Every structure is written in structure tokens, then in C-alpha cells.
Amino acid sequence: MPHIRTRRSWEIPGLRPTSESDYLDRRRFLEALGLAGLSVAGLVSGCGNSTPRTGDAAPGAGTTAAAPPDSAASPVADLFPAARNAAFTLDRPPSAEEDVLGFNNFYEFTEEKDRVRFLTDRFRPWPWSIEVTGLVEKPATFDLADLARLMPIEERLYRFRCVETWAMAVPWTGFPLSALLDRVQPRSNATHVRFVSFLRPDEAPNQKRAVWYPWPYYEGLTMAEARNELTLLAVGLYGRPLAKQNGAPVRLVVPWKYGYKSAKSLVRIELVDRQPGTFWNDLAPDEYGFESNVDPGKPHPRWSQASEWMIPDRSERRPTQLYNGYGAQVAHLY
Ligand SMILES: Nc1nc2c(c(=O)[nH]1)N[C@H]1C(S)=C(S)[C@@H](COP(=O)(O)O)O[C@H]1N2
Ligand SMILES: [Mo]
Numbered sequence: 001m002p003h004i005r006t007r008r009s010w011e012i013p014g015l016r017p018t019s020e021s022d023y024l025d026r027r028r029f030l031e032a033l034g035l036a037g038l039s040v041a042g043l044v045s046g047c048g049n050s051t052p053r054t055g056d057a058a059p060g061a062g063t064t065a066a067a068p069p070d071s072a073a074s075p076v077a078d079l080f081p082a083a084r085n086a087a088f089t090l091d092r093p094p095s096a097e098e099d100v101l102g103f104n105n106f107y108e109f110t111e112e113k114d115r116v117r118f119l120t121d122r123f124r125p126w127p128w129s130i131e132v133t134g135l136v137e138k139p140a141t142f143d144l145a146d147l148a149r150l151m152p153i154e155e156r157l158y159r160f161r162c163v164e165t166w167a168m169a170v171p172w173t174g175f176p177l178s179a180l181l182d183r184v185q186p187r188s189n190a191t192h193v194r195f196v197s198f199l200r201p202d203e204a205p206n207q208k209r210a211v212w213y214p215w216p217y218y219e220g221l222t223m224a225e226a227r228n229e230l231t232l233l234a235v236g237l238y239g240r241p242l243a244k245q246n247g248a249p250v251r252l253v254v255p256w257k258y259g260y261k262s263a264k265s266l267v268r269i270e271l272v273d274r275q276p277g278t279f280w281n282d283l284a285p286d287e288y289g290f291e292s293n294v295d296p297g298k299p300h301p302r303w304s305q306a307s308e309w310m311i312p313d314r315s316e317r318r319p320t321q322l323y324n325g326y327g328a329q330v331a332h333l334y
Pocket of ligand 1: 100103104105106107108161162163197217245246247258259260261262263264265
């Protein structure tokens with residue numbers, strides 16, 4: 001009789017969330033067992049595990065440096081570069097574009113940050129429609145290229161902070177979400193806004209493979225947060241249309257909250273009358289809340305939030321700022 005060593009359930013690595021590398025090993029192990037389809041939140045260790053498994057995240061390290069997107073492929077290319085709004089400044093130079101294009105969280109493609117950009121070939125961001133629906137007077141489905149022309153597009157420099165403690169400083173191009181809400185006229189009973197990303201398993205390999213995630217990705221804000229002047233719908237980065245790995249063709253940017261609130265590649269915005277569920281909160285409620293404001297004093301259950309590092313340099317940490325430095329604009333909301 002061959003030696004078959006059976007494992008007790010408590011020996012399955014990762015019933016406790018640990019690091020991303022453990023998580024990836026665990027996933028392979030589960031796949032080998034044929035268990036990968038188990039939809040068990042406890043097996044999913046979450047947005048915040050993340051030490052990238054393949055090396056030190058020096059974007060492009062050992063591979064091709066991340067190339068800027070091909071603007072010619074975008075029907076909004078002529079809107080770039082948009083005028084910069086000088087009201088939004090940074091306390092440091094912007095991150096290098098190739099770092100921002102080469103180090104991504106976009107789980108629809110892969111959990112490995114330095115590989116997202118290599119797995120987006122099949123994803124077709126144009127043409128694109130975005131539906132704005134729910135508790136509004138004028139629900140509408142917009143062709144995104146048309147919508148971008150109707151909206152006040154500008155460039156803004158923002159800090160951006162992931163819950164995993166990496167951070168960047170980038171020039172987004174986009175328009176205030178508020179301008180879009182004005183067009184559809186929210187009803188007075190709308191208290192929250194729900195955001196839904198695309199669902200295209202044929203174009204996004206991890207939507208097909210990693211079936212234990214509740215695709216499509218979804219997020220939410222309160223109405224006051226959605227209406228805040230900082231909340232952007234971004235269609236560009238570094239003066240060009242968004243690259244696929246950064247959430248082409250349109251994504252949310254909420255700079256005082258952890259990065260997972262800034263949902264990518266949006267197809268639907270829904271006005272609702274209660275706090276909606278969110279992807280990470282539904283997967284790991286003890287680790288990722290609804291509000292998710294950047295706060296150095298509130299540690300994640302598995303790590304401190306007191307400091308952060310700017311991609312690509314992990315060796316230099318700096319203090320995390322409350323509301324990611326945007327207290328003047330948002331502290332009154334809390
Ligand atoms: N649809 C979708 N949106 C998403 C994510 C994702 O996996 N899927 N990851 C989030 C997380 S955790 C972060 S930190 C940011 C990363 O954005 P970037 O890759 O452009 O830096 O996107 C957010 N939006
Ligand atoms: Mo993140």
C-alpha cells in the first residue's frame with residue numbers, strides 16, 4: 001500500500017490567514033486537492049497580505065519595465081493631457097510612472113502585483129458603458145467616451161495608500177463623481193452609492209480560476225463621501241488614458257481611504273438607501289471595514305498602520321497621515 005498521508009482539516013495551511021506567499025502556496029495546495037472552488041471566506045486571506053511573492057516588487061525587476069498604455073487605442077486620447085488643477089499638491093515628487101504601471105492590485109487578473117500587466121491582453125476596455133441607476137430621477141447608461149466629453153476633466157496630484165502599507169503619489173486625470181451625480185439627480189432617500197466592476201471571465205483570468213471570490217468586485221461610499229470634492233472618477237494617469245492594469249477605462253479614486261475602496265473598471269454605479277456590502281468586507285469582515293479611512297492609529301488586525309513606504313522602495317518608511325493627509329477636506333465627515 002502506498003504511503004498516503006491524509007491531512008486533518010486543521011492541518012490545511014491557511015485556515016488562519018498569514019502572508020500572501022502562504023496564501024498562494026495554500027491556493028496551489030487546495031487546487032491540488034481539488035478544493036480550490038470552496039467558497040470559504042476563511043480560506044481567503046485578503047487584500048492585505050501582501051508581500052509580493054515574486055521578489056521585491058521592484059517593478060519591472062527581472063522583467064520588462066512597464067510600458068505606458070497605447071493612447072491610440074483609446075477614443076478619449078484627444079482629451080489628454082488635461083489641465084492640472086493646482087489646488088491639489090503633493091508633499092513629494094510623483095512616483096515614477098513605470099512603478100505605478102508595474103505594481104498593481106487587480107485581483108480579476110492575478111493576486112501577484114508585478115504580473116497584473118502581463119495578464120490583461122484579452123481585456124477590452126473600449127467601447128465601454130457605465131450605468132448609473134437606483135434611487136435617481138434620471139437613470140442612464142452612458143457611453144464612457146461620450147460621458148468623458150460631458151464632464152469637467154482635469155488632472156490632480158493625489159497621494160494613494162493601500163491597506164498593505166505601500167503608497168504612491170500620482171497625477172490622475174478625471175472628473176468629480178459629484179458632477180456625474182448631478183446629471184442623474186439622486187433622490188432624497190439615497191444614502192449610499194454602490195460601485196460595481198466588470199465581470200468578464202473570458203477576459204480576466206482570475207475571474208475564471210479564482211472562483212472563491214464573489215466577482216464582480218464591488219465597493220461603496222456614503223452619499224457625503226461620494227459627493228466630497230476629492231472623490232474622482234479617473235479616466236487617466238500620467239497624462240494618458242488609464243492603462244488596463246490601473247483600471248481602464250474608468251475607476252474610482254478616493255484618496256483618504258485605503259486603496260481597495262477605489263474600485264477599477266466600473267460598469268455600474270447604484271444609488272441605494274442603505275450601507276451596501278463591499279468585496280473585502282464580505283470576504284474578511286474582521287480585517288476590512290466599510291469606512292476604511294487611512295488612520296495610523298487603527299492597526300489592521302495583522303499589522304500596524306503607523307507607517308508606510310512609497311513604491312518601489314520598501315527600505316524607507318514614513319509616518320502614515322490621518323486621512324492620508326486629506327483631513328482639511330474630509331475630517332468633518334467623521
Ligand atoms: N476591480 C478591482 N478594483 C480594485 C482592486 C481589485 O482587485 N479589483 N484592488 C484595489 C486595491 S487593493 C488597490 S490598492 C488599488 C490599486 O490600484 P493600482 O493598481 O492602480 O495602484 O485598486 C483597488 N481597486
Ligand atoms: Mo490595496
